[in-house]
Amino acid sequence: MFDKDAQKSKEPYGSSANPSSIELGIQRPVNDVDVDAEIELQRKESGMPPLDADVPSAPLDWDHPDDEKNPRNWAFGDRVFQTIPPALFSFVVTLASPIYTTATQQIQDEFNVSFEVALVPLTTHTLGFALGPMLAAPLSEMFGRKYVYLISFALFLLFTMASGLAPNVTALCIFRLIAGCVGAPALAVGAGTIGDIWDTHKDGGLAAMFFIMSPFLGSSLGPVFGGLISYHRTWRWTMWLVLLVGGPMFLWFIPFMKETYKPAILKKRAIERGQKLPPKPSGAEAMKKVLLITLFRPVHMLFTEPIVIALSLYTAFIFGVLFLFFAAIPYSFGTQYHFDRRQSGLIFISSVIGIILGSMTFGVIDRTIYKRRYEHAIANGQKAPVELRLISAMVGSLALPVSLFWFAWTCRTSIHWIVPTLSIIPFGFSMMLIFLASATYLVDTYQFMAAASALAANGLLRYGFGAVFPLFAIQMYTNLGIGMATTALGIIAVVLTAVPFVFYQFGRYFREKSGYDTLKG
Structure with missing residues (x-):
């Protein structure tokens, strides 16, 4: 031509x-x-579009590996500071869940309801944690992580205040449900923030552990603070305490929080540079994606994936027992040792000690046994099996039934109260080891979006158990007695001990049979 x-x-x-x-x-x-x-x-x-046709712009990405806009390239101190808000927000949100449980007698008296009804606000708040992540995904896609934190936490504080002003138990249940829903995005988005800022395989292990610890510490310290404040004040002051802790924290972080979500950062920079943005998916496509990741796929995995089913049931059982203890421990120590609400709340300090010890133990196992065997496999040209992640869960699974049987057989008037109190330490210890090992194993096993769905499935079942278990705690402990009720939990824990050992041995088989994109071999 x-x-x-x-x-x-x-x-x-x-x-x-x-x-x-x-x-x-x-x-x-x-x-x-x-x-x-x-x-x-x-x-x-050649089938190409005309010269004057709109050509779709390329996907946005960092300019180069050392791009200063990339949160992983920020100064170390800046990265540490940006890690603190999601951890503290998660701490406050979970602190609010059981904080009033030591004051249930006051709710019974004020609203003239039974003990079981007085516990329902705990259930509705925890149920909100299961439902809230379905809000987090679309919000973070639209506004970025920073605005999800600020908007959701502001609403959480608002409905916590409404809970403190509730005129009846029905309003209290509704306000607590909404507070749990709007507070849950802090829990759901926080893991993403840690991944934005840190490379957890290199320098982010401590940051990830700090974030994961925060909701467990919040749940365990809730009864401690609630018992102390409700001893001198009414149950409404437990809500005011959450506001007094969360309000100033929220105001302090507003001017200093940075956006860490890669698409949001790159979109803002592209607009500043006058670049053409990639086409957005349609509203129907975006909603389909959100529902797939946050609801349909997690539910499907709970029914079809043996790895997800077993580990989710195990962690959900432990979480359910923790929330059952919010009612069972005040009852047990009240009937056996005549503890008041303040003294009963202080028992949960043992759980806090166990959580800290469990987190430290996980770090030691991860940096020694896991790292050594991982490097040995790589040096020999082999793939390191992801089942090495379950070593910590195997240790924790042995401590869990010990804790429950210890409590069951020692919480009686003939034995000093310090003995059953100390039994709660191995419970917190095992809870952290099993949860941390399960979460890292699920992330390493499932690839990309499937890992997010696997964790969402785990959270859905975990908070579902946490919402339900307190409802039958008192009936169970009243009808069976403290010893038999806790022994029954211990027997279930013994059966579940097999979970990490089975998957440590046969996990590769289940991974290769999975219908999802898993790490094979």
Whole structure:
């Protein structure tokens, strides 16, 4: 089509060269007045769009590995500071869940309801934790992580205040449900923030552990603070305490929090540079994606994936027992040792000690046994099995039934109260080891979005158990007695001990049979 002289020309493209033709590797002839028509014809014959057509822009990405906008390239102190807000928000949200449980007698007296009804606000708040993450995903897609934190936590504080002003138990249940729903995004989005800022395989292990510890510490310290404040004040002051802790924290972080979500950062920079943004998916496609990741896929995995089913049931059982203890421990120590609400709440300090010890033990196992065996496998040209992550769960699974049987057989008037109190330490210890090992194993086993769905399935079942277990705690302990009721829990724990050992041995088989994108071999 082009004349031979033009094809042999070595002249530069010059200012008149069409950018699209340069991209195609076509040199513009100098003397051909119909060159644009020729190029258009070539593009048409090859199935390419016309030159004046809108060409979709390339996906946004960092300019280079050391891009200063990348949160992983921020100064170390800045990264540490940006890790604190999601951890503290998670702490306050979970602190609010059981904080009033030591004051249930006051709710019974004020609203003239039974003990079981007085515990329902604990159930509704925890149920909100299961439902809330379905809000977190679409919000973070639309506004980024920073605004999810600020909007959701502001609403959480608002409905916590409404809970403190509730005129009846029905309003209290509703306000607590909404507070749990709008507070849950802090729990759901926090793990993403840690992944934005830190490379957990290199320098982010401590940050990840700090974040994971915070909700467990919040749940365990709730009865401690609630018991102390309700001893001198009414149950409403437990809500005011949450506001007094969370309000100033929220105001302090507003001007200092940074966005860490990669798409949100790159979108803002592209707008500042005048770049064309990639096309957005339609509303229907976006909603389909959200529902798939946050609801349909997690539920499907709970019914079809043995790894997800077993580990979720195990962690859900432990979490359910923790929330059952919010009612059972005040009852047990009240009937056996005549503890008041303040003294009963202080028992949960043992759980806090166990959580700290469990987190430290996980770190030691991860940095010694796991790392050594991982590096040995790599050095020998082998794939390190992800089942190595379950070593910590195997240790924790042995401590859990010990804790429950210890409590069951020692919480009686003939034995000093310190003995059953100390039994709660191995419970917190085992809870952290099993949860941390399960979470890291699920993340390493399932790839990309499937890992998010696996963790969502785990959270859905975990908070579901946490919501239900307190409802039958008192009936169970009243009808069976403290010893038999806790022994029954211990027997279930013994059966579940097999879970990490079975998957440590046969996990590869289940991974290869999975219908999802898992790490094979």
